[in-house]
Amino acid sequence: MIRLFVFPLVLILASCKEKSVQTYDVAVTNAQVIHLESGTVKNQNIFLVDGKIAAVQAVDSTQEFKAGTTIDASGKYVLPGFWDNHIHLRGGDSLIGNNENFLKLFIANGITTVRDAGGDLTHAVMNWKAQIANGELNGPTIFTAGPKIDGPNASWAGSLEVENEDDVVRALDSLEALGVDFVKIYDSRISPENYLNAIKEAKKRGFTVSGHMPFTVTLAETVTAGMDGIEHLYYIMKGCASNESDVTEKLKNGEMGFWDAMPALMDAYSDSTAQATFNRLKKNDVFVVPTLHIGKTLSYLDELDHSNDEYLSYMGQGIIKTYEGRIQSALRASEEAREDRKELDRFFGKLVKSLDSAGVQLLAGSDSGAYNSYTYPGISLHQELQTMVANGISPLNALRTSAVNGAKFLNQTTDYGSISEGKVSDLVILEANPLENIEHTQNIHTVIKGSKIFSKSELQELLNTSKID
Numbered sequence: 001m002i003r004l005f006v007f008p009l010v011l012i013l014a015s016c017k018e019k020s021v022q023t024y025d026v027a028v029t030n031a032q033v034i035h036l037e038s039g040t041v042k043n044q045n046i047f048l049v050d051g052k053i054a055a056v057q058a059v060d061s062t063q064e065f066k067a068g069t070t071i072d073a074s075g076k077y078v079l080p081g082f083w084d085n086h087i088h089l090r091g092g093d094s095l096i097g098n099n100e101n102f103l104k105l106f107i108a109n110g111i112t113t114v115r116d117a118g119g120d121l122t123h124a125v126m127n128w129k130a131q132i133a134n135g136e137l138n139g140p141t142i143f144t145a146g147p148k149i150d151g152p153n154a155s156w157a158g159s160l161e162v163e164n165e166d167d168v169v170r171a172l173d174s175l176e177a178l179g180v181d182f183v184k185i186y187d188s189r190i191s192p193e194n195y196l197n198a199i200k201e202a203k204k205r206g207f208t209v210s211g212h213m214p215f216t217v218t219l220a221e222t223v224t225a226g227m228d229g230i231e232h233l234y235y236i237m238k239g240c241a242s243n244e245s246d247v248t249e250k251l252k253n254g255e256m257g258f259w260d261a262m263p264a265l266m267d268a269y270s271d272s273t274a275q276a277t278f279n280r281l282k283k284n285d286v287f288v289v290p291t292l293h294i295g296k297t298l299s300y301l302d303e304l305d306h307s308n309d310e311y312l313s314y315m316g317q318g319i320i321k322t323y324e325g326r327i328q329s330a331l332r333a334s335e336e337a338r339e340d341r342k343e344l345d346r347f348f349g350k351l352v353k354s355l356d357s358a359g360v361q362l363l364a365g366s367d368s369g370a371y372n373s374y375t376y377p378g379i380s381l382h383q384e385l386q387t388m389v390a391n392g393i394s395p396l397n398a399l400r401t402s403a404v405n406g407a408k409f410l411n412q413t414t415d416y417g418s419i420s421e422g423k424v425s426d427l428v429i430l431e432a433n434p435l436e437n438i439e440h441t442q443n444i445h446t447v448i449k450g451s452k453i454f455s456k457s458e459l460q461e462l463l464n465t466s467k468i469d
Contacts, residue, residue, distance in 0.1 A: 081112025083406035086365025090119030103139030120158025151189030185211030
C-alpha cells in the first residue's frame, strides 16, 4: 500500500514543479519600478508577453521563469513610456516625409504615445497610425483629432469651417467617418455660438473634446458646455481675471484684440476668482495643457540664436521654412510688445504652479511640429517637463502629466498609464532616477514599445537616420 501511494505522489510533485516555471517573451529584471500613481519606487521584475505586461513581481519572488529576452535593469529606473499630449502633424503634402521622420524622434526620446492636436495630413496620419499598430513602422501610438473645427476663413489649412448648426453637424459627421480619437476646436474665426454648440454636439456623440477658447466666451461657459481639455494657458488666465466679463464684451464688440487683452487680464488676476475657476475645473474633470516650453521659446525669439540647435538637422529645410512667420513677427514687434510677451511667460510659470497646487489635472504637451519655431518633436517634451519643475512643480507631479494623465484624459487607462498587469508594454528604462532630477528623463537606456525593444545603440541609430541634408 505504501509503495502504491508514493509513486503517484512523486509524479504529482514533479508535475507541480514543471507548472511553476512561467515562460515570457521579455523579462526586465532587478528594476527600480516607478509607480507614478502612488509615487513609490519598488525593486521588481516586469514580464511581458505579446506586447503586454503579463506580471510585475518583487525581485525576491520564488516564481521561476524563462524568457526569450532578458534585460538586466539593475540600478536603472523604469516608468511608463512618455506621452506627448499636444503635437501637430501638418504642413501640407510637401512635408509628409518630414512629418513621418518625426515619428523616429519620438521613439528615440522615449515617447511611446502622442496626441496629434489637429492638422492637414489626416490620411497620412491614419496610415501611420495603422502601420505603427501593426508593427510595420517605428513610431509612437497616435491619438489624433484629424482636422480642427473652426470658423469661416480659418487660420489653419485643412480646418473644418462652420458657420451654423448644420455645418457643425456635418463637421462632426466627417470626423466620425474618419475615425478620429477626439475633437479639437480652434478659435481663430469660430463664433461663440458655434463654438459652444460644437462642444455640446461632440459630447453628445461621446467624443473627448479639447481646444482653444474664443475670447468672446467665458471660461465658465466653455466648461459648462462640456469641454474636457483647455489647450494653453491664455484661456485659464482669462478665467482667473476679475474683469473677464468686461474683456469678453470688448472682444465681442471689436473694441479689443486678443493680444491687447493680455496685459489687462494679467493685471486683473484675482486669487479668489482663480480659486473659484480652479474648483470649477476640478469639479468638471477638465484638464489643462500648459505648453510652457514653446511659450518660453517664442517669447525669446528676439534674443536667442537657435542656428546651432542639434535638432535642426532632423527638421529639413521645409519645416525650418515654416518657422519664419513667428520669427519675423517677433523681430518686428515693438519693444513694449516684446516685454509684454516675456512678462506673460513669467506669469504663466506662476499660473501653472497655482494650478498644480490646487489639484487641477495637467497634461504635458510640447506643441511641436511645423510652424512652431524651434520646438522640436521628441526632445521638447523633456523640456516641457523641465520647465514645469523649474516653476515649482515636483518631478513626480510633472511626470504624472505625461503618461498617467494622458491616459486618463483619453479614457485609455485600461491599456496605458501605469506599470501593471494587463497594460500595453510601453516602457522606458532610465539610467538614473527622474524623481531626484527631472533631467534624467533624457538619460535613456532602453525603450520598449509593445513587442519592440530599442537598445541605447538602436535609439541612437534612429537619431542618425533621422538627419535630413
